[in-house]
Amino acid sequence: xxxxxFHIFFVTVVxxxxxxxxxxxxxxxxxxxxxxxxxxxxxSTITAVITPIYGVYFIKKSKALYN
Numbered sequence: 001x002x003x004x005x006f007h008i009f010f011v012t013v014v015x016x017x018x019x020x021x022x023x024x025x026x027x028x029x030x031x032x033x034x035x036x037x038x039x040x041x042x043x044s045t046i047t048a049v050i051t052p053i054y055g056v057y058f059i060k061k062s063k064a065l066y067n
Contacts, residue, residue, distance in 0.1 A: 004062050004066070007058060007062075008055065008058070008059065011051055011052070011054065011055040011058065012055070014047075014051055015048055015051040015052050015055070018044045018045075018047040018048040018051065019044075019048040021040065021041075021044040022041050022044035022045040022048050024041075025037045025038070025040040025041030025042075025044055026041045026045075029041055
C-alpha cells in the first residue's frame with residue numbers, strides 16, 4: 001500500500017471514528033454529565049465534518065503530484 005493509499009484509508013477511519021464518538025456523545029450526554037458529553041459531541045461532530053473535507057483536498061492535491 002502506498003503512502004497515498006494509507007493516508008486515504010487513515011482519513012476514512014478517523015472520520016468514522018469521530019462520527020461514532022459524536023453519536024455516542026449525543027446519546028450518552030443527557031443521561032450522564034451533560035456538559036462534558038456535549039463538549040465531546042460538539043468537537044467530534046466538527047472533526048467528523050472537517051476530516052472528509054481535508055480528505056478531498058488531499059486527494060486533489062495528491063493527484064496533481066502524481067500526474
